[in-house]
Amino acid sequence: MGIRLGCIADDFTGATDLANNLVRAGMRVVQLIDVPSAGPEEAVDADAVVIALKSRTVPAADAVDASLRALQWLRSAGAEQIYFKYCSTFDSTPAGNIGPVTEALMDALGTDFTIATPALPDNGRTVFKGHLFVGDVLLSESGMRHHPLTPMTDSNLVSVLAAQTTRAVGLIDHTVVAEGAEAIRGRSDALRQEDVAVAVVDAVSNDDLVRLGAAVRGMPLVTAGSGLAIGLPANWGFKPSRAAAQLPPAGGHAAVVSGSVSAATNRQVLEFLRSGRPAFSLDPLRIAAGEDVAGQALAFAEAHLADGPVLVYSTEEPEAVRTVQGRLGAAQAGELVERTLARVATGLVERGVRRLAVAGGETSGAVVRALGLTGLRIGPQIDPGVPWCAAPLPDGSTLHITLKSGNFGSPDFFTSSFALLDEETR
Numbered sequence: 001m002g003i004r005l006g007c008i009a010d011d012f013t014g015a016t017d018l019a020n021n022l023v024r025a026g027m028r029v030v031q032l033i034d035v036p037s038a039g040p041e042e043a044v045d046a047d048a049v050v051i052a053l054k055s056r057t058v059p060a061a062d063a064v065d066a067s068l069r070a071l072q073w074l075r076s077a078g079a080e081q082i083y084f085k086y087c088s089t090f091d092s093t094p095a096g097n098i099g100p101v102t103e104a105l106m107d108a109l110g111t112d113f114t115i116a117t118p119a120l121p122d123n124g125r126t127v128f129k130g131h132l133f134v135g136d137v138l139l140s141e142s143g144m145r146h147h148p149l150t151p152m153t154d155s156n157l158v159s160v161l162a163a164q165t166t167r168a169v170g171l172i173d174h175t176v177v178a179e180g181a182e183a184i185r186g187r188s189d190a191l192r193q194e195d196v197a198v199a200v201v202d203a204v205s206n207d208d209l210v211r212l213g214a215a216v217r218g219m220p221l222v223t224a225g226s227g228l229a230i231g232l233p234a235n236w237g238f239k240p241s242r243a244a245a246q247l248p249p250a251g252g253h254a255a256v257v258s259g260s261v262s263a264a265t266n267r268q269v270l271e272f273l274r275s276g277r278p279a280f281s282l283d284p285l286r287i288a289a290g291e292d293v294a295g296q297a298l299a300f301a302e303a304h305l306a307d308g309p310v311l312v313y314s315t316e317e318p319e320a321v322r323t324v325q326g327r328l329g330a331a332q333a334g335e336l337v338e339r340t341l342a343r344v345a346t347g348l349v350e351r352g353v354r355r356l357a358v359a360g361g362e363t364s365g366a367v368v369r370a371l372g373l374t375g376l377r378i379g380p381q382i383d384p385g386v387p388w389c390a391a392p393l394p395d396g397s398t399l400h401i402t403l404k405s406g407n408f409g410s411p412d413f414f415t416s417s418f419a420l421l422d423e424e425t426r
């Protein structure tokens with residue numbers, strides 16, 4: 001039997017976030033890093049496969065190309081429904097990539113209607129009247145307005161998405177969602193008659209997402225943050241379970257690599273520094289000046305791993321990030337820091353780190369690729385949206401790794417995550 005659900009995630013932390021919700025709702029999930037070069041010759045032993053791409057901030061044409069390759073792989077693995085996962089803060093620009101990828105997937109699947117909702121109430125992301133809230137404030141008033149690559153300055157998702165697509169975008173509002181699956185399907189049909197191709201859907205609670213999940217049963221393509229995953233597995237009869245989240249025992253040194261510049265990560269770094277633990281701050285301008293900053297970070301880490309976890313970070317407040325971007329250019333600064341942190345991560349693993357926390361979606365993508373990881377087994381949840389994962393290393397040992405989205409996790413995440421791992425895999 002093939003897989004039920006085939007998922008395409010536009011970044012690596014987002015992929016584990018989605019896989020985490022599917023596992024908790026009872027599906028056995030395999031997460032693949034990038035599209036495998038070989039096709040699925042035999043049936044994949046999982047209920048869902050999540051293919052993690054790094055397509056959120058690449059040129060739209062490249063994102064479309066990678067997503068279509070992922071789609072082809074998932075369809076040949078037997079996927080009955082496709083789930084395009086993007087960020088719960090709808091990270092994108094007028095050039096994409098949410099709109100162009102959605103359109104390309106619709107064309108390839110031969111479908112004329114889909115839904116869009118980044119709602120993730122467990123992490124404070126709610127959609128009301130088409131407007132996205134982050135906690136108590138509109139998206140455009142949240143830290144996301146300062147994001148270095150995808151600054152979000154408009155909270156109205158209908159207009160944000162309309163700017164990225166050639167198709168008409170509509171809204172299924174909370175009054176319809178509250179009525180249940182049948183009402184949502186009825187409204188979808190009405191919008192379709194009006195030639196609306198993508199409907200932004202309100203959701204302010206997990207109950208809304210459960211109703212929406214039931215309504216999109218059989219829809220060839222759904223597009224969403226990870227929240228919709230709460231409501232989908234039940235369509236195939238899966239029930240919530242923790243059994244699928246068992247990981248092998250963890251050991252080895254512990255370290256954190258953080259290239260995230262989000263508000264939550266800034267708090268987590270501060271909390272870690274306050275605890276007096278070893279931390280190395282990585283300065284992008286010194287990397288640009290040609291200093292061997294990765295080497296310095298590794299020398300520091302090596303001296304402190306026995307007292308770990310050790311933190312290596314480039315995390316800064318928005319103003320400091322803007323200064324660096326002003327000097328180097330946003331894309332160049334991002335690339336330089338990602339490359340350096342990826343080198344640090346591989347060096348840490350060479351030095352015996354086997355419990356690794358990575359903060360930031362782009363950063364996680366760079367790290368996971370540099371480590372050559374091809375697949376992750378999803379384990380227990382640390383905080384909403386962030387599970388521990390396990391991956392085999394070439395030397396036969398196991399790396400426990402968690403990929404933390406920038407704005408996820410409690411303030412003490414950089415220490416509590418390791419305590420939880422040791423507890424859960426004891």
Ligand SMILES: Nc1ncnc2c1ncn2[C@@H]1O[C@H](COP(=O)(O)OP(=O)(O)OP(=O)(O)O)[C@@H](O)[C@H]1O
Binds near residue numbers: 261335337338359406
């Ligand atoms: N001090 C810095 N100055 C400039 N750019 C930085 C700095 N630190 C990190 N960056 C870059 O900013 C980007 C941060 O993106 P990343 O996705 O890793 O984190 P995030 O946006 O906070 O988290 P998420 O995408 O998971 O919400 C990366 O490209 C990173 O290399």
Ligand SMILES: O=C(O)[C@@H](O)C(=O)CO
Binds near residue numbers: 014015086087360406
């Ligand atoms: O949806 C989210 O917020 C996260 O899974 C994510 O994609 C952040 O990079």
